[in-house]
Amino acid sequence: MRFAVKQVGCGGERIGYLTGFVKSPNTVIETPAAALFTQGGSVVHLTAEVLCKVFTNPQLLWVPLSNSAQLENGLKAQGQGVAKFAGLPNHIACATLHGNNELTPPGHFEGNLVPLWTKQGKKMITADRYMDFMEVFKPDILLAIADGRSTLADGYKRNQKAVERTCSFLDRCVYRYKASKALRETSLIGVIVGTGHRNKCFECIKHILKHGEHLSGIALAGITDGTEESLQVPVQKLEEIFRTVGKVIPNDMVHFVEGCWNPEIIMTAIQHGWDVFDGTYPLKLTNAGQALALNFDLTTNKDDMCILDLNDKRYKLDFGPILKDCECLTCKKHTRAYIRHLLETREMLSNVLLSIHNLHHFDQMFVHARNHIATKTFEVYKNHISHQYRLYVKNLENDLDSVKVKLSEKDIEQTKKKICVSNGDVPKVVTGCG
Amino acid sequence: MGSKSLALSFHVQAECKTSRARAGIMKLPHYEVKTPVFMPVGTQGTMKGLLPEQLECLDCEIILGNTYHLGNRPGTDVLEKAGGLHKFMSWNRALLTDSGGFQMVSLLKLAEITEEGVKFKSPYDNSEIMLTPEKSIEIQNCIGADIIMQLDDVVQTTFQDYDRIKEATERTSRWLDRCLKAHKRPSEQSIFPIVQGLLDRELREKSARDHMSKDVNGFAIGGLSGGEAKDEFWPMVSLSTGLLDKNRPRYLMGVGLAIDLVICVALGVDMFDCVYPTRTARFGCALINTGQLNLRQKQYETDLNPIDDDCSCSTCRNYTRAYLHAIVTVETVACHLISVHNIAFQMRLMQTIRDNIERGTFPQFVNKFVNELYSNGDFPPWIINSLSSVGISIVKK
Numbered sequence: 001m002r003f004a005v006k007q008v009g010c011g012g013e014r015i016g017y018l019t020g021f022v023k024s025p026n027t028v029i030e031t032p033a034a035a036l037f038t039q040g041g042s043v044v045h046l047t048a049e050v051l052c053k054v055f056t057n058p059q060l061l062w063v064p065l066s067n068s069a070q071l072e073n074g075l076k077a078q079g080q081g082v083a084k085f086a087g088l089p090n091h092i093a094c095a096t097l098h099g100n101n102e103l104t105p106p107g108h109f110e111g112n113l114v115p116l117w118t119k120q121g122k123k124m125i126t127a128d129r130y131m132d133f134m135e136v137f138k139p140d141i142l143l144a145i146a147d148g149r150s151t152l153a154d155g156y157k158r159n160q161k162a163v164e165r166t167c168s169f170l171d172r173c174v175y176r177y178k179a180s181k182a183l184r185e186t187s188l189i190g191v192i193v194g195t196g197h198r199n200k201c202f203e204c205i206k207h208i209l210k211h212g213e214h215l216s217g218i219a220l221a222g223i224t225d226g227t228e229e230s231l232q233v234p235v236q237k238l239e240e241i242f243r244t245v246g247k248v249i250p251n252d253m254v255h256f257v258e259g260c261w262n263p264e265i266i267m268t269a270i271q272h273g274w275d276v277f278d279g280t281y282p283l284k285l286t287n288a289g290q291a292l293a294l295n296f297d298l299t300t301n302k303d304d305m306c307i308l309d310l311n312d313k314r315y316k317l318d319f320g321p322i323l324k325d326c327e328c329l330t331c332k333k334h335t336r337a338y339i340r341h342l343l344e345t346r347e348m349l350s351n352v353l354l355s356i357h358n359l360h361h362f363d364q365m366f367v368h369a370r371n372h373i374a375t376k377t378f379e380v381y382k383n384h385i386s387h388q389y390r391l392y393v394k395n396l397e398n399d400l401d402s403v404k405v406k407l408s409e410k411d412i413e414q415t416k417k418k419i420c421v422s423n424g425d426v427p428k429v430v431t432g433c434g
Numbered sequence: 435m436g437s438k439s440l441a442l443s444f445h446v447q448a449e450c451k452t453s454r455a456r457a458g459i460m461k462l463p464h465y466e467v468k469t470p471v472f473m474p475v476g477t478q479g480t481m482k483g484l485l486p487e488q489l490e491c492l493d494c495e496i497i498l499g500n501t502y503h504l505g506n507r508p509g510t511d512v513l514e515k516a517g518g519l520h521k522f523m524s525w526n527r528a529l530l531t532d533s534g535g536f537q538m539v540s541l542l543k544l545a546e547i548t549e550e551g552v553k554f555k556s557p558y559d560n561s562e563i564m565l566t567p568e569k570s571i572e573i574q575n576c577i578g579a580d581i582i583m584q585l586d587d588v589v590q591t592t593f594q595d596y597d598r599i600k601e602a603t604e605r606t607s608r609w610l611d612r613c614l615k616a617h618k619r620p621s622e623q624s625i626f627p628i629v630q631g632l633l634d635r636e637l638r639e640k641s642a643r644d645h646m647s648k649d650v651n652g653f654a655i656g657g658l659s660g661g662e663a664k665d666e667f668w669p670m671v672s673l674s675t676g677l678l679d680k681n682r683p684r685y686l687m688g689v690g691l692a693i694d695l696v697i698c699v700a701l702g703v704d705m706f707d708c709v710y711p712t713r714t715a716r717f718g719c720a721l722i723n724t725g726q727l728n729l730r731q732k733q734y735e736t737d738l739n740p741i742d743d744d745c746s747c748s749t750c751r752n753y754t755r756a757y758l759h760a761i762v763t764v765e766t767v768a769c770h771l772i773s774v775h776n777i778a779f780q781m782r783l784m785q786t787i788r789d790n791i792e793r794g795t796f797p798q799f800v801n802k803f804v805n806e807l808y809s810n811g812d813f814p815p816w817i818i819n820s821l822s823s824v825g826i827s828i829v830k831k
């Protein structure tokens with residue numbers, strides 16, 4: 001894989017190209033972009049047949065080992081890598097250790113072993129075992145194994161440990177990577193951890209860059225451990241990290257950000273030169289029965305909320321689409337009232353229809369971002385999106401206040417839950433099928 | 435040969451020269467349905483996570499909705515304002531709804547049946563509700579399916595008390611009159627009466643003859659497939675199809691196993707429905723000609739074949755058994771993928787049946803099918819007997 005910056009905007013934002021994928025040589029992924037989050041190798045809720053109705057071009061797939069380790073034996077027998085095995089042969093797989101939408105217990109490290117939290121329970125794995133997995137997964141892009149599930153609230157000791165461990169993992173990963181025939185068509189990405197402690201974080205970056213010649217990019221972790229609290233970071237604080245870390249990473253390395261970040265934070269990261277996001281955010285909305293409905297038109301300011309909760313009774317008789325003028329299949333053919341009915345009756349099609357819309361619309365947010373970078377208007381676009389998101393959060397908080405006046409504990413709890421979800425709570429893990 | 439009405443016209447296009455099997459076209463307000471047809475069940479206005487365009491792609495021409503569920507959620511107020519279920523769920527082809535009676539009696543232990551209707555406690559808010567024939571038709575008129583069912587007095591198939599069965603059979607005929615009288619949209623929707631009588635020949639015959647005298651566009655055969663022995667099941671199907679008008683479609687309720695479809699088509703049935711193909715998909719069971727694969731089994735872990743080499747569904751084109759094994763019962767996608775295959779399987783079977791009836795090779799097809807399913811030559815007696823009753827003898831290959 002190759003990464004090239006095509007154009008830079010007025011700030012640090014940039015348009016880049018990911019090309020040279022050996023398995024799909026004609027594929028070009030334009031950045032900034034978000035990957036599609038997968039479970040068991042499949043884009044969550046969508047079969048390959050349905051995914052074709054959302055995207056006609058190859059997409060990045062975010063493939064956490066924690067939810068796909070059970071594919072190993074099948075993959076070994078098939079020998080052609082996880083994307084092909086999961087029925088998505090033209091797409092680009094990015095493999096990593098954990099998904100950022102998972103809640104996992106803290107700690108559990110033992111020496112050079114990392115806990116891998118799967119649906120079947122905890123598996124302790126070494127960097128070598130991780131690379132064994134990767135040799136059968138054969139992803140196009142491979143994030144090195146790392147201790148990245150710490151938060152900005154963690155102290156010196158936790159960050160120190162994380163960096164120490166991650167550096168030694170990376171040494172092992174690079175060693176294995178260089179020697180591996182199976183991973184010849186794979187690009188390796190170093191993972192920054194210890195982000196909660198500035199010096200430790202930079203120590204980590206320095207170590208990663210020592211392996212620079214073998215790495216195609218860098219991923220930023222160590223900010224969130226998947227919990228709600230860890231995502232409650234002031235934008236300013238994150239902006240500082242995006243800026244200072246972004247500055248020391250060479251421009252020709254693709255910049256990944258892990259974490260279930262809201263549109264405002266994503267815009268901030270883009271502005272400081274971050275290129276690829278992990279796709280957990282639209283999934284979180286879908287699993288909560290919510291739909292993203294941003295207004296991309298800078299010439300109009302609408303008061304409509306940019307996130308709709310389709311569980312709400314108010315949509316019972318609303319026969320309009322989720323979002324007027326949205327080009328997705330859900331909006332072209334189905335109504336808010338129908339999706340609300342599917343949610344109420346816990347029918348699986350609700351997740352399918354919401355995924356189609358949320359993935360399309362989330363992708364559109366990036367399409368517009370690239371267009372505005374190209375026309376040097378990204379700053380205005382960023383403010384336009386951030387404004388809508390802030391308005392939404394403020395509105396939810398007002399809802400909560402007014403509910404408090406009316407005094408129903410249950411309502412307050414429910415509204416609180418909504419706010420949690422909107423701010424980046426963990427989506428419910430899907431078990432069984434409906 | 436056939437029947438004509440605005441709401442339904444039925445043309446038999448080919449008849450098997452040996453058995454009672456026939457292939458036809460049933461013209462409904464929303465679609466022309468090729469018979470014999472299998473109708474997948476989409477209980478609450480959706481089919482197990484599949485998009486309407488996927489169902490079209492699978493050649494589904496008519497699907498089922500459940501009146502009892504739809505009447506509760508989203509409710510008639512929503513359906514009315516949406517302009518009916520077709521528009522609400524964005525399905526442009528044909529729909530059929532049941533009467534809601536069966537659901538009530540099977541789901542709710544508290545149901546009490548009187549001459550007026552079925553009285554039960556709502557599981558949603560515990561209030562007492564009376565479902566009368568008039569109410570059932572009112573809801574079904576609102577849902578707007580192409581074919582709707584009369585409310586019938588349902589008795590468990592294995593029930594033994596003659597007096598109760600007799601009462602239920604006769605009441606079903608009385609309720610039919612009330613349903614027909616209450617029907618507000620006869621030019622858009624056809625009410626099918628339901629032949630009752632459980633396993634009693636005389637009662638079933640009486641029921642069929644009663645219904646035959648009514649101005650209806652088709653018939654349903656009910657009260658079967660409820661746990662009775664196969665030896666008791668097929669003679670009742672045969673008796674019913676033998677009495678019912680040849681010019682109108684016959685619908686056998688709740689039957690969907692491949693072998694049952696083949697046999698009952700031979701006995702003269704035109705329409706079937708069953709939750710089985712989609713329900714079993716949830717548990718990882720994929721349908722194939724020789725039965726089914728339980729994809730949870732360890733033996734599929736490294737099996738790189740598709741579910742069925744001969745199947746051209748999107749699941750068999752894109753996915754291996756090994757992959758499905760790895761995600762089955764864990765990811766919703768697995769459920770969608772197997773549902774797609776299972777519906778494709780049912781549709782392909784019905785297409786093959788129709789093709790063979792049209793080509794005049796239906797008896798040969800039945801022979802091949804039975805031999806493949808029971809490759810050891812151990813044919814169950816009910817299969818031999820039912821087929822020989824319509825002139826098809828099974829020859830061991």
Ligand SMILES: [Zn+2]
Nearest residue numbers: 326328331357
């Ligand atoms: Zn949309």
Ligand SMILES: [Zn+2]
Nearest residue numbers: 745747750775
């Ligand atoms: Zn198939």
